[in-house]
Structure formats: C-alpha cells, structure tokens
Amino acid sequence: MSKAESTETTGDGVIQSVSGPVVSARDLDARMNDVVYVGDEGLMGEVIEIEGNITTIQVYEETSGVGPGEPVENTGEPLSVDLGPGMLDAIYDGVQRPLDVLEGKMGSPYLDRGVDAPGIDLEKKWEFEPTVEVGDEVGRGDVVGIVEETVTIDHKVMVPPDALEEGETTEIASIEPGSFDVTETVAELDNGESVSMHQEWPVREPRPSANKKTPRTPLVSGQRILDGLFPIAKGGTAAIPGPFGSGKTVTQHQLAKYADADIIVYVGCGERGNEMTEVIEDFPELEDPANGNPLMARTSLIANTSNMPVAARESCIYTGITIAEYYRDMGYDVALMADSTSRWAEAMREISSRLEEMPGEEGYPAYLAARLAQFYERAGYFENVNGTEGSVSAIGAVSPPGGDFSEPVTQNTLRIVKTFWALDADLAERRHFPSINWNESYSLYKNQLDPWFQENVEEDWPEKRQWAVDVLDEETELQEIVQLVGKDALPDDQQLTLEIARYLREAYLQQNAFHPVDTYCPPEKTYLMLTTIETFNDEAFDALEAGVPVEEIIDIESVPRINRIGVQEDYEEYVEELKADITEELRSLY
Amino acid sequence: MKEYQTITEISGPLVYAEVDEAIGYDEIVEIETAQGETLRGQVLESSEGLVAIQVFEGTSGIDQNASVRFLGETMKMPVTEDLLGRVLDGSGRPIDDGPEIVPEERQDIVGAAINPYSREYPEEFIETGVSAIDGMNTLVRGQKLPIFSSSGQPHSQLAMQIARQASVPEEEEGDDDEDGSEFAVIFGAMGITAEEANEFMEDFERTGALERSVVFMNLADDPAVERTVTPRMVLTTAEYLAFEKDYHVLVILTDMTNYCEALREIGAAREEVPGRRGYPGYMYTDLAQLYERAGRIQGRDGSVTQIPILTMPGDDDTHPIPDLTGYITEGQIYVDPDLNSQGLQPPVNVLPSLSRLMDDGIGEGLTRADHGGVSDQMYAAYAEGEDLRDLVNIVGREALSERDNKYLDFADAFETEFVDQGFDTNRELEETLEIGWDLLSMLPKEELNRVDEEFIEEYYREEDDEREVVEAAD
C-alpha cells in the first residue's frame, strides 16, 4: 500500500512469535505481499508466507521488545511506491520513506521506529501546464501535462496505466492549468476516471510497456575504459563484481555523476552510511555535464545502509527500479545503480533462513537466480505504452565473498547481464584505477554501439579500439616471458610493444576519479588520447626499422607527456602539439 | 515481576523456558541458579508459551530448577562522563574498586541506525604520528579503519601507539580548535589474554591515558557469549560521549575474531543454517551494526572513530571475518608477519592497506597540497619494486636495467626509512612527507608521473642535495 493515503485496516491478527525481522501472526486475513502494521508501535511489514492460519511477515523496522499477543493490522494493499513530482532531489529508505522528513519527524539523527511518511510531499503546490485539450483522445500512459519538477527535469503527468484497458482510449472531459498539489485532480476523463499528479504502483510488479527494443545508443560515462573498451548501452545491463576496496562504489558514483542519462536512480543497498552522505553532500554542488545544473536535480537516492533493517534492504531494489520505470514512461533515459546486489541477495538469504526454507547453493534461497533475472529484466530500451521511447539501464555492483567470482550471486548475475566490468584486487592494490581488468571484462553491446561512435565521434573508432585491445593482449603474453627472463632479454620490437602497452595502461586505462579534470573524459578526448599513443607507436616502429636502438626511442623527452593528457582541460591543443613533438623527436633520431 | 521455574531445555549457551505471558524479543532475562548465582541473558526468539534465551555468562550451573525472571526491557548501558578513567567488565560493570557509578542515562545498547541524511561526511585528518598511516593511509575523524593482523603479531603495540599519539594537528596549537572537543579512548577487549590486557593497561597507566579512557574487559576466560554484548556496550558509551558530550572518541575493539567466534557458537547452538565456513549468514549485518556506529553527525561536535583489530585465521584475508569486515569498514591496515620478522616497527604492509576516506581528508588546506601525489607515487614505486624482487631472485640484479635497480633500492629504503620508525617515535606529517620526498628523489624525475609538476619543482631533491638517504638505503 502507499503511504500517501491512510487505508482502512481489515482482518486483524495476533503475533505468535518474533525472531529478528521475521514475525508470525495468527488469524490474520491477508494476501501475499500485503502491507501490515505490526505490534503496538505499528511497525511496517509485508506478508511473505501464508500457511493455514499462520501468516509470516518481514518487518521493515527493528523488532526489539515486540512480543507475542500484540496486534497485527492488515492494510489489504501490496507494498507500493508513491509516484509523482518530488522524487528527484530526494533521499529515501528502502520502503520509500523520505529520510529528510523522517529526521524532522523523529527529531533525532537516529532512525526511530513506527514513524511513517509519504514518499512525496502531498501538500506542495506544483504549476501544472496541460499539453492536451478538452476533447483530445488519450490512452493509458498518455501525457496530459507537465510540471517543472527540478531545473533539469519536466515531470510528465500521465494517465495511470490502470485507468484504462490496454488499447482503450477515452477523451479529456476537463483540464485546466494552475497550481495543484499531487492529490488534486488535474484532468477528468470521459470514462469517469480522474488524473492527478500522483500514482501508486506495487513495487514487485513491472510497469507495463508496449515493446522492448534493441538498444543502439551508448550510455556515455566519461570513463575511458568503459566508453573506449566496454561500453554499456542505454537500456543495457552491467555488473561490477570485485572484492572489497576494488572500486565498485567509486565506479558507480562516477556513472551517477557523469553518465549521459536524463535521470539517475542510485540505490545504496546494504552499504555504508558515509557513502550516501558523500552523495548527499557532493551532488547538489556538482554540475551535470549536460547542462551545468546541480546533479541532484536529476537524481533520486535510495539509502538502505547495512545497519538499517534487512527486510527494507530486500525491498529497496524494487523501490528503485519502480521509480526508474516511472521516469522511463515519461520518455526519459534512466540509469539505475545498485550498490550492492550481493547485500540484496544476502537479505533474501537471511529472511529465507528465518523462514526455514530449503536452502540452495551457499544457503541462498533456490529462487535467487529468478529474482536476479526478474530485476535485470526490468531494464531495457522500451517503447512505452504511450508511444514514447525510454530506457532503464541497470548497473549492479556485486560483492563476492573473498573476491571469488565463482559464487552464486556473481555467477547468476553473469548469466543475465551483457556488460561485465571485472574489478581486480591486484590492480587495485597497485592503485591502478579504475581497476577494471581488461582481459576479463567484456561488453556484448560493443558492435551494436559502434555506428553511434562512428557517427558521433570518429569513423575509425572501432579500429582504434581493436588496435588497443591487440596491443594489450600482446602485452599479456609478453609479460609471461618477462616474468621468467626479464625485459632486457626480449627482442627490440617486443620491448617497444611493452612500452606502448605501458602508456595504454597508465595513461589511457587509468583515470583518477578524484582529479577535477581527469574525472570526466568526453569520448572525443578518449579518442584523441588513443590516437596519440598510436602516433607514438607508428613513429617508434618506423624509427626502430630505421635502426634506432630501442632504448633511445623509449627515452625521448616528449613521450611521457602522454601521461598528462588526462589532466588537460584544453586537451585538443595539447594533443596536437604532443603528436608533433613526438614525431619530430623520433624522426630526428634517424 | 513473575518468576518461572519452567526451563525445558539447556543447549550450549541457550536456555528454553515456557512462559504464560508475552515476552518481548531482545528482552533482558535474569536466571538464578540453585546455588544462588545470578546470570544474565537475552531473548533470542519469543513465541507464545516458549522463549529461547541466550545466557551471557554461559549455561554452566543452570538446571531445570533455576528460576527465570524477565526484566521487561532490552539491554541498557548506564552512561555518564564519570565513566572516563574506569575499568569495567564485558557487561559494563565496574571491576576497578572505584566509586559507584551514578548514571546520567541508561541507553539501549542496540543502537538505532544513524539516519544517513543526518550524517556529516568525515574529512578531518587525525595525525597518528605513524608514517605508514598518515602518509599513505590517512585516518580521519569518524572513520572505521580496522587493523588486519594475525596471531603473534604486534598489532596491540600499533593500536597503542595510535591511541597514544593520535591528535588533530590544530589541537596541538591549542587555540583555533573552535569546538573545543576533547579526545577520549574507549577500549573494548573481547576474549584477549590477561597478558595482552595487561600490556594495554600498563600502557594506559604509564602514559596517563587512563584518565581519558574507558576500558571494557572481556578476557579469554570470561564467558564467550558476553562478547556479543561487549562491543555494543562500548559503542553505546562512545556515542554518548561523542554526540552528547562532544568528545572525539577513538574506539579500539580487540579482537573482533573472538567476537565472531562467539556469534558462530550461538548460531550453532540454535542449529541455524550456517553461512560460509560455519559463520552465521547474518554476520555481515551483525558486524555492520557495530562498525556503522562510527561517524560524525551534523550539528554535533564529537565523533566516533573506530579501530577494530582482528587476527585473520591462517593469515588469510579471504576468511569470512576479515572479508566481511573489509566490505563494511572504510579501508584496512595490514600488519604483515614477513615485515615483522624483518624487524620493521610497525610492520605495516602499505600495499594492500587502504584508507577510503583519505582522498577527502588530505590535500591543500587539510594536510599539504602534495600529499595525495606523494602517496600515489610511493605506492606505485613500492609496488613496482616489490614485483622486481621476485624477478631478482630468478635472474639476479645484474640482469636488470638501471631503472629497475632504482626501484629495487626504493622499495628497500621505503621499508627501512619510511615504515620502520619504531613504536615510540611520533612523526609529524611534515616529517613523513619530507622522508617521502627523500625517497622519491632516488627515482629519476621523469618517472614521477603521479605528482603534479609544481610539487616536483618544489620538493624534488636534485642529484647532490640529499645523497645520504640514498646511500643509507643501500
């Protein structure tokens, strides 16, 4: 049920037992996934199992002190989110309670129990501007007007998908511009339904769409190794597995900051409080690279940190993806980051074991794979029910125990997602960041995105990428020999290849997320950087062929400047000059 | 208050009793044995007619005639500023013959989660005086930074050194610390030996640190189950001092491994489906509920900084205890047995060590503008030197290029000059960074690609400036 309306409660029951977040009640008249209020304090919970007269409930708040005999009230509604203007620039817990509002209501920096608040402000007035007129025909999902939700985003007010049957249309009976709160009617339909700015949607059910299409546009991230080697599509799926400290969160934050999506939904699922605080503090100050507005204006945050109730951690992923789908329906490109899906899986495992369900692999419930698949299936490039196109890209961090990718969450995720950014403890330990392993990672979108890069960056984008991949592959092979005999034992051309590969690794693949300039690298710069290294490559091999000793080639003065391209703001000029200097210096050797 | 003599089953640390009233989950229980001894416990599961109780002191001495009282409340810690200077047992009762403690408040030991919206991002540098930490893995106020060690290593010495030396630079100057907050140490021992505990106590007494400390002692021969409440007692006290009394609290918890063993024991007694290597599936959540109690809160002057110590079974950091810890804390400091046997003090291996909050806590206006670059460059150089050591074993130094030899020298000097400072040496950050530049100057200037050029101009020592250091390193 949504917290925006107070529903009559029906069919009360009585608590029979309490074990951590799992409570069982008897005599409760309930359906699966109904939201219930548990105990004298009215803690929010959800029905997760029904067996005869006994109903099992997962409780979204701490249950200390709750005991048998206390009442359980059923709202008769499934767990839902409130959808409407006000979700951007907001921060929620896993069941969409706004954390800023809770702070005020509780009067304390600690999260108290039994306090509830609607997901969007019910009293705030928004300026509504109709985009249709009386008599216009509308179907489900059709936009009837807009409100300016933030400086960046116009919120489209849509006919709720459940106001009409699929394919059915009706006419606008009345509609007026003006100032409304989200509960007021902004348009009446001929079939008797009315439209307000507020919708509710049960989180566990995907919002309907007309069609899923093949994604052909990249989600440009401004991260060289991602855009350059392993791009993700708008509407694509990606997994970032890696041991602790390898850079999952930094990568997710970088995407949230710089990815060229319209809307970002960032789900902090069972991770650190300070990481969410960092986002809350930084994002209002940081500029959206697309328009210079504050980043928060396109961002919705969901923070159910590791110490917050585990049942709400289980639901936070669904809350996030439902919000993402809602903006998709408006025709926006939405990117959702979930850090970390492993904590979500563990929440499932914890609840499942309290239910004494038959455990599957490593204690995870047998339905783990199905749940992961259902989540990533909600991503995609869609034709919406209202005919617009929108996308949800889903990027999930995975935190495998001991950094071992053979565990169930990583394995089941890899079966579904099409982009795999494998983080590597060795690289992280060397402070090679982002520590994405270029041998193990892949993107299955690469080929279908090439035309976009060719059209929007350079025609030979795919060839340049292939060149880089080949050099890096060769390096990997050569390194094995070097480990045995040392670098100096290699022939000159191979020594030179190693040097080229070193620049690829240190200048191109590494990117400092904390450097004000290097943190964001537009695809044009990514391309130019690669061509600079290639220029060095071509000129160096020419020189080698002309008889110049490899030591002299490697030692030229200009070439280390490649390492500083990343931090240049006026990179075009810098690169131009550098290419000329490298060429000149090398040619002067013979 | 009703008394029951209805114990139906005793199993490991657990007691099951029949009841005829509603008992709250997590409620505190007192059990009086036939011998008149009173034991304390906590409700782990409450159903109609039956409760499962976890007994902190262990169940020995309990039989079916023991009587059970439910106190109708969850576990509380009596807190007051007067706790400073006191020594308590693992359940928070004084054991130091001091005066009775009159609490100002009694606080629930299962702390409610801090609202992420109410937190303040930690970014104030704490100078520990240890180069391997200050220079390379900077600690900030409100951070949780564990020490990953193994049995028999001098992690306690390192922790004591930090507790003794830790200061926030501006405080030393005394005047411009606007909030006027004081520094306090809370030490929580869980299952450590009396000998180890004595080392800490002696150090606290010797340096006069006890006055500004609270000590909680659960020793190796104290009940294991009590270990599951000790850190909660510690952190409740820490939060009170930090967020109600404005102290900057440094919490040292040792040894988290013993805490996790106790969790495993309880899980096994309850016949739960075990997670990895027999530890409970909820251990991540349980540990997070401890570690996440570090931090800063908007509008409050104090802070809680945590340094949990854990000994990695088999020196293996993929073991669930260090692994889950690393996934929650904001970095980790590795104490390395090899470096220890080489005599390095402290034997910190900086390569796998990390402070996640470093980037925001250092640099211009916070520490020194070149700090980040120096640290990155030293990491890279040390890592390269480390790699080459393997190769040297195979091909010998002569087969390596001049460049490679410089990196090898750097790695040696980094250990002997930078890391090995001794447990009694307190280095200011300036000094740490100066040593850093001495070492970096062993490498050709062109190799320093992680430091901004302006800093190379300013700090790099040309050939003949600083010969001695280079010599000394050979």
Ligand SMILES: Nc1ncnc2c1ncn2[C@@H]1O[C@H](COP(=O)(O)OP(=O)(O)OP(=O)(O)O)[C@@H](O)[C@H]1O
């Ligand atoms: N692109 C980057 N540039 C610079 N530093 C980075 C980058 N990526 C990661 N780091 C460094 O690595 C540290 C750890 O990264 P991060 O917090 O993202 O790890 P994680 O994989 O999310 O770990 P955990 O699983 O424990 O949450 C960061 O604090 C930062 O110091």
Ligand SMILES: [Mg+2]
């Ligand atoms: Mg992370």
